[in-house]
Ligand SMILES: Cc1cc2nc3c(=O)[nH]c(=O)nc-3n(C[C@H](O)[C@H](O)[C@H](O)COP(=O)(O)OP(=O)(O)OC[C@H]3O[C@@H](n4cnc5c(N)ncnc54)[C@H](O)[C@@H]3O)c2cc1C
């Protein structure tokens with residue numbers, strides 16, 4: 001089937017304004033009759049729930065943590081982009097739009113990206129009004145820094161805790177609505193099914209993680225803002241609880257999964273040490289503003305103390321390969337370059353999977369206090385984890401799974417192919433194409449939540465009678481039965497392997513075969529291994545405890561079960577996409593100097609996969625992509 | 639290294655609970671404290687026993703989810719460190735470690751080391767915001783904010799809402815947590831117009847949620863993983879006094 005994103009046509013610069021004007025509105029006094037479910041309280045969900053509540057809709061908001069303030073958006077460090085052009089360095093909405101389309105390697109929908117760039121400026125204003133303490137200069141003006149893939153300084157930040165501050169802003173707006181009773185907050189609830197009635201999303205089934213109770217919740221529209229899925233790799237920069245569960249359950253009910261093979265491997269993470277690690281820690285990309293990346297030129301120097309390696313024996317490979325962007329080359333490129341150096345035997349550290357991130361040049365230029373002022377908390381975190389002082393000797397970094405560009409397919413209104421199911425933030429696939437630029441996920445989450453969904457949900461709601469389907473509908477009962485049946489099944493296996501052992505196995509397959517470099521052979525191997533691990537899970541997992549209690553093993557088991565199905569679609573998508581683009585690198589498709597080779601003739605489309613049953617091949621639907629404003633070109637950062 | 643753990647086990651909110659002893663063997667000094675507990679749990683599962691329940695999520699010291707009293711101190715003895723950022727290199731072979739949940743009337747234990755901290759959300763809901771609407775706000779540079787003020791607000795805003803300050807306080811006072819939000823918003827021009835209303839509402843919420851009074855022990859600051867300073871408590875007290883004095887535009 002050919003999918004239609006229903007993006008506005010014609011002049012891009014007026015596209016969002018025209019689309020907004022054409023949208024039906026819901027009469028203010030009718031709004032309170034509509035109930036909207038928001039799953040997720042991160043930047044996208046928190047901002048969305050607060051804004052919809054303020055408009056007068058009745059919102060039920062869900063998260064799995066004990067408070068909405070703990071969504072993983074809290075962990076974002078570096079910053080958020082906006083096209084304010086305060087530094088007068090040539091930025092504009094058009095340039096942000098252009099950079100994002102190009103940065104995404106021409107695999108995103110132009111109109112969606114335009115909208116994002118346009119509302120980016122409103123986001124900064126909104127956050128300032130909430131009391132977000134962005135960095136300022138001595139004259140009192142907002143300060144900016146640069147991020148990868150851009151030659152302008154458009155990133156706003158709050159020390160190394162930008163995500164925290166933006167999320168606390170959204171959380172404060174949400175708290176205000178909870179107080180005003182327009183939003184009801186359900187903490188410690190995990191969505192375990194989407195309820196679809198006659199093809200339309202009408203509610204969700206959740207587990208109360210404190211009591212184990214399975215609950216039904218109805219609504220006139222369901223919005224998912226449940227974050228990313230890179231924990232499919234087991235080790236990633238995501239929080240332990242991040243999962244594909246919500247979007248996967250929706251996919252099982254018919255929502256299409258778009259471009260799941262587009263995953264971002266972030267270049268600057270603390271390298272893995274030992275085999276007992278439970279997660280990987282990101283060192284913000286902003287460090288690349290002042291840090292220079294290098295490895296020794298000679299393999300025999302790799303064990304030397306870095307300070308003892310002479311300048312002429314160092315290979316500043318990013319500066320060498322990409323002179324115009326240098327250390328600020330986009331993430332996919334920087335990650336692959338690091339892998340290349342290590343594959344070449346010039347990696348550093350205990351495992352030889354690491355490269356140096358060196359601040360000496362900047363310390364010499366601006367002094368250590370300035371570097372401390374900019375990134376102090378990151379240096380502290382680095383020292384806590386590695387026991388090394390990043391001011392004294394270069395940090396060691398290595399790429400790690402970080403972000404999912406892919407996600408549920410949505411049209412321009414952020415609505416999936418299931419009417420009434422909307423998807424926001426990292427959970428959808430929309431704006432980042434095959435690679436996301438730094439500081440643009442926070443921008444997308446808040447854009448979707450504050451400035452997109454409040455408009456785009458209205459035409460859908462206006463088209464229906466509120467409250468037509470409620471919890472007494474047989475589909476809700478059936479969904480509860482299904483969820484309970486699945487839980488009982490997992491608890492009854494009582495096999496020999498723990499959930500985390502099996503998750504590690506899946507993770508290592510995904511990292512080796514569906515990671516930074518993928519080939520026909522590796523992907524076919526993954527497609528054989530994933531169902532084997534899935535079988536083992538369903539026959540040999542040991543989940544302790546019972547269903548009707550706080551049971552963290554059961555929570556993890558359910559998330560792993562979903563990853564084990566989702567992983568197969570991811571590998572299938574990667575195998576089908578016979579080109580390299582952005583975060584998806586197929587070793588068969590590269591230029592002589594190892595750069596990604598896109599195939600616009602055959603693959604200039606979004607791949608949206610329809611679930612056909614576990615172990616069955618999913619069906620591919622395509623949304624062709626048109627580039628009318630930014631000309632399709634080979635992406636070059638040289 | 640090999641360690642002996644004494645861990646608080648409690649089946650549910652009504653259960654009395656008690657300390658149980660477990661060995662933690664072959665622990666590497668590179669592991670984090672929670673990774674050490676993961677290991678212990680894997681062992682328990684293999685033996686068919688119920689693993690230890692504890693809250694955690696980001697494991698990088700920012701979400702505020704992790705919450706354990708280690709050897710009598712919330713988040714353990716290392717300064718400015720959450721449990722998830724505590725590493726085993728801080729311990730020695732043969733150590734005995736006591737692990738307990740946050741203890742406070744307002745934080746009822748749910749299971750093992752997991753407590754209910756919704757009282758903190760309730761304090762925030764009482765007034766921890768500026769009442770701006772989505773959209774229709776001024777340009778971010780329309781009101782200048784000097785760097786010292788922005789930095790002061792940021793110092794306060796770093797609170798991760800973990801509740802260690804309350805667990806450390808002999809009175810279970812939520813003063814440090816609350817004062818951080820009051821101070822951040824009162825310092826900024828965007829939050830100042832509602833400062834009086836906010837400080838009254840939030841201090842009232844502290845009482846309503848069952849937290850104790852602040853009697854200046856300052857255990858909170860010592861336990862805080864983000865180094866939130868008690869100077870914000872002084873700021874809260876000043877803001878509170880100000881709120882009692884009507885200004886000429888209030889009748
Ligand atoms: C370490 C790190 C640093 C980053 N730094 C930056 C940066 O500097 N700049 C930038 O732009 N981006 C950054 N990112 C990316 C960015 O933070 C995320 O993409 C973005 O915050 C995602 O927001 P979200 O609202 O979509 O999801 P999240 O914030 O992940 O929120 C997901 C929400 O969904 C809920 N949820 C999930 N599943 C369920 C379920 N089944 N049932 C109920 N609730 C559920 C969760 O409880 C949570 O409330 C970073 C990411 C990481 C991991």
Ligand code: SF4
Pocket residue numbers: 796797798799800801802803804814815818858861862863864865866
């Ligand atoms: S003030 Fe410190 S200890 Fe208290 S909640 Fe905030 S971060 Fe935790």
Ligand code: FES
Pocket residue numbers: 693694695696697698699700701702703704720721722723
């Ligand atoms: S787990 Fe997030 S702060 Fe410790």
